[in-house]
Amino acid sequence: MLVPDTLQGALALSLIDFFLSFVVIGAIGLVLAAFPWLGRLAKPGAKDPIKN
Amino acid sequence: MHDQFILFLGALLKQTGLQELWWGNLVMIAVGCAMIYLAIAKHFEPYLLIGIGFACIVANVPGSDLIRQGGLFHYAYQGVNLLILPPLIFLGVGAMTDFGPMIANPRLVILGAGAHLGIFVALVGAKLWGFSIQESGAIGIIGGADGPMAIFVTVTLAPHLLPQISVAAYSYMALMPLIQPPVMRLLTTKQERLIRMEQPRQVGKLEKVAFPIVMAVIVNLFLPPVAPLITMLALGNLLKEVGVVERLSKTAANGVMNVVTIVLTVAIGSTMSADTFLTVSTLQIVFLGLVAFVVGTASGVLTAKIMNIFLTKKINPLIGSAGIASVPIAARVSAVVAQQEDKRNYLIYQAMGPNLAGVFGTAISGGIMLALLRAG
Numbered sequence: 001m002l003v004p005d006t007l008q009g010a011l012a013l014s015l016i017d018f019f020l021s022f023v024v025i026g027a028i029g030l031v032l033a034a035f036p037w038l039g040r041l042a043k044p045g046a047k048d049p050i051k052n
Numbered sequence: 053m054h055d056q057f058i059l060f061l062g063a064l065l066k067q068t069g070l071q072e073l074w075w076g077n078l079v080m081i082a083v084g085c086a087m088i089y090l091a092i093a094k095h096f097e098p099y100l101l102i103g104i105g106f107a108c109i110v111a112n113v114p115g116s117d118l119i120r121q122g123g124l125f126h127y128a129y130q131g132v133n134l135l136i137l138p139p140l141i142f143l144g145v146g147a148m149t150d151f152g153p154m155i156a157n158p159r160l161v162i163l164g165a166g167a168h169l170g171i172f173v174a175l176v177g178a179k180l181w182g183f184s185i186q187e188s189g190a191i192g193i194i195g196g197a198d199g200p201m202a203i204f205v206t207v208t209l210a211p212h213l214l215p216q217i218s219v220a221a222y223s224y225m226a227l228m229p230l231i232q233p234p235v236m237r238l239l240t241t242k243q244e245r246l247i248r249m250e251q252p253r254q255v256g257k258l259e260k261v262a263f264p265i266v267m268a269v270i271v272n273l274f275l276p277p278v279a280p281l282i283t284m285l286a287l288g289n290l291l292k293e294v295g296v297v298e299r300l301s302k303t304a305a306n307g308v309m310n311v312v313t314i315v316l317t318v319a320i321g322s323t324m325s326a327d328t329f330l331t332v333s334t335l336q337i338v339f340l341g342l343v344a345f346v347v348g349t350a351s352g353v354l355t356a357k358i359m360n361i362f363l364t365k366k367i368n369p370l371i372g373s374a375g376i377a378s379v380p381i382a383a384r385v386s387a388v389v390a391q392q393e394d395k396r397n398y399l400i401y402q403a404m405g406p407n408l409a410g411v412f413g414t415a416i417s418g419g420i421m422l423a424l425l426r427a428g
Contacts, residue, residue, distance in 0.1 A: 002424050010179035010188055014172035017420045021165040023411060024274065024416045030160035039256035041192060047338055 053293035069115025076326030077112040084108035086342025097226040107321025125322035132319045138200035143354040144309030146288025153404035164409025167375030170195030170348030174340045195344025196414030197378035215323040220341035235349045245393045248370040264289040275419035347374040374403040377410030
């Protein structure tokens with residue numbers, strides 16, 4: 001098993017999991033931040049969504 | 053003649069469950085009745101508690117064939133055991149959910165990770181209490197406040213704990229309006245609770261259609277262990293947002309969801325037999341679940357407060373607790389607590405952003421846990 005069945009294993013798993021949760025969800029946030037550009041693609045004449 | 057009568061009566065008595073009935077069964081029948089009472093009288097998650105409570109009563113009547121191999125409840129449980137029902141629940145949830153608030157305010161998605169510290173506190177607590185690392189992971193996921201995800205992770209890591217964990221997860225989700233507000237008030241000042249937030253931008257149709265496709269790709273690529281759940285959530289949401297398959301979308305949100313809810317609740321309730329449920333570990337799991345919810349609520353609020361240090365336009369920290377998931381209960385709690393301070397402060401739309409992100413936060417935590425623990 002990758003994670004030892006000990007208290008240290010539980011602590012290490014918790015730290016890694018909590019940290020990676022922020023990384024992955026932060027990455028999702030970055031992807032979502034680019035979504036307004038899709039709206040702009042749908043309406044070519046629309047104003048820059050970031051400046052709006 | 054008399055002897056034969058006694059013999060027949062004895063034979064008939066052996067066919068009944070009376071001889072196997074013990075006080076534990078009576079306690080669990082009372083628990084099942086209490087669940088049904090709470091559902092009817094207090095409206096605590098009636099769609100879940102009626103089925104769970106009823107199946108719990110039946111499972112504790114020893115003569116019942118329903119829960120034995122070949123019985124209907126046994127087959128209902130196979131839907132859980134084979135991980136078929138939780139993804140189907142997510143299909144329905146996706147078809148009912150508008151992800152607009154999450155797409156509109158991407159900064160707030162970080163709260164979907166911040167509010168999950170409770171998972172890890174419960175995990176370490178469970179390990180300290182002598183549970184195995186797989187059992188601890190399954191207990192920790194109660195703090196994700198996401199029933200299908202808790203079932204999914206538990207069936208994979210510690211299937212013998214499914215009744216305790218699913219009951220704890222759904223019970224605390226129903227009790228969130230009681231658990232969260234004191235923690236939220238304790239960690240915020242009146243001034244912070246009065247913060248009003250701007251209305252987020254309108255989200256276009258193309259964005260809403262792209263969202264489930266992008267999420268399905270990301271989750272299948274980076275989090276394959278929980279991909280079945282999020283993929284079905286994405287499919288349900290795509291059916292809703294495309295606007296050209298209304299029949300399918302409505303079926304997923306209503307017909308499929310209702311049928312699966314009946315089967316799922318019956319399956320969970322049928323595992324609550326006294327022999328497996330009335331143990332010390334049940335009490336430990338129930339306690340750790342409460343700790344997970346309280347710590348998760350606190351960490352969400354604190355994450356929002358930390359974000360405010362760096363933000364020029366402050367966010368109301370009350371929306372931080374919504375990151376725990378449990379859509380839309382936690383978002384509603386944030387909005388209610390804010391309105392208790394200022395009746396004109398409408399936070400529900402802003403709280404829905406972190407609330408929906410919390411679903412992905414739980415999936416990420418569960419996915420990483422499964423990836424690291426399942427190998428054993």
